[in-house]
Amino acid sequence: MPSSVGGSNNKSGWKLKSIVTLALTLLTSLQAILIVWSKRAGKYEYSVTTANFSVEALKCALSLVALARIWKSQGVTEDNKLSTSFDEVSVYPIPAILYLIKNLLQYYIFAYVDAPAYQILKNLNIISTGVLYRIILKKKLSEIQWAAFILLCAGCTTAQLNPSSDHVLQTPLQGWVMAIVMALLSGFAGVYTEAIIKKRPSRNINVQNFWLYIFGMVFNLIAICIQDYDEVMNKGFFHGYSFITVCMILNHAFSGIAVSMVMKYANNIVKVYSTSVAMLLTAIVSVFLFGFHLSLAFFLGSTVVSVSIYLHSIGKPQAQK
Structure with missing residues (x-):
């Protein structure tokens, strides 16, 4: 009987991981499209900072609604009550500060690189996440998984190449420094968030x-x-908002919740693969919506990403199998 229960729990856990990972992939693939649609005449008519605040407020409201339903059906317990103890609450400002600094740097890096170059440099996040995942969470990746991670970075970069990509190599030193700092901040914030979320496994995610x-x-x-x-x-706070802007905010809110659930029930490595696949899906959807032309580099990069996913899945260390 215990083995049967264990098998049932494993199956249930795998199903939950699959659902939240698929949701994150689909939601993330729509983000760039909604951001492009939210522009008018090539620029934002709304305040980006108020949109970001609205996303956080909506995520907070959705978490409270979910908690209210749990309290109504299960009652208030140690695992689902809103504790205000300093020891528990004091860890949460750190990732918020890190993400704020990263987002502010994001505005300044465009003084040194254009959008296509930024997308390529952004792939440094993949490597930084893998390294920090190993250092901070002490999670071991096999040699095959490390090779798969490097292939993922190479595949994503290759898929984004175009005839003007060579100028990335001419990026000024300040641009490279900002890109590396942003990658480290993003990786550290993600891994740190996973650490505090998993520190108390029984704690309700909401x-x-x-x-x-x-x-x-x-x-x-x-x-x-x-x-x-x-x-x-x-x-006014909502000046310039449109229906598409609201859809974008909803998408970012649900994406953010999906990210935290992936960190709770899976890990940052799964999140990295999910967002990488989402990037490829975005390009494919853009073919139909914006007349985007897929290049040979895109197909080669997509193939490398697929190989990376396969290698990562079969390369788990013995203890993880």
Whole structure:
């Protein structure tokens, strides 16, 4: 009987991981498309910082709604109550600060690189996540998995190459430094978030999300005051918002919740693969929506990514199998 129960739990856990990973992949693949659609005449008519704040507020509200339903059906327990103890709450501002710094750097890096070059440099996140995953969480990756990770980075970069990609090599030193710092911040924030979410496995994910998003709201509010205070005061918080903007905010909110669930029930490595596949899906969908032309480099890169996924799945260390 115990083995039967264990098998049932493993099957249930695998099903949950698959669902949240698939959801994250699909939601992420739509993000870039919605961002492009939200522009008018090539620029944003709404405040990006207020949109980011709205995303955090919506995620926080959704977490509270989910908690309210749990409290109504199961009652308040040690695992689902909103604790305000300093020891538990004090760890959540750290990833919020890291993401805020990364997002601010994102504005300045475009002074040194264009959008295509940025997308290629962004693949440094893949390597930084793998290294920090090993150092911080002490999770061992096999040699095959490391090779798969490098192939994933190479595949994603290859898929994004175009005739003008050579100028990435001429990126100024400041651009490279910012790209590396952003990759380290993103990787560390992701791995650190996974660490605090998994520190107490029985803790309800919605409680953990609530505190993550509360501090996300606080630091995004600071960003509004720094960057767009006058504009928001003069034109209003929701100035320039459209139906597509609302859809984009909804997408980012559900994507954010999916990310935290992947970290809770899977790990950052799964998240990296999910977002990499989403990038390929975005390119394919763009063919039909924007007349985007897929190059030979895209097909070669997609093949390398597929090989990487296969190698990672068969290359698990013995203890993980």
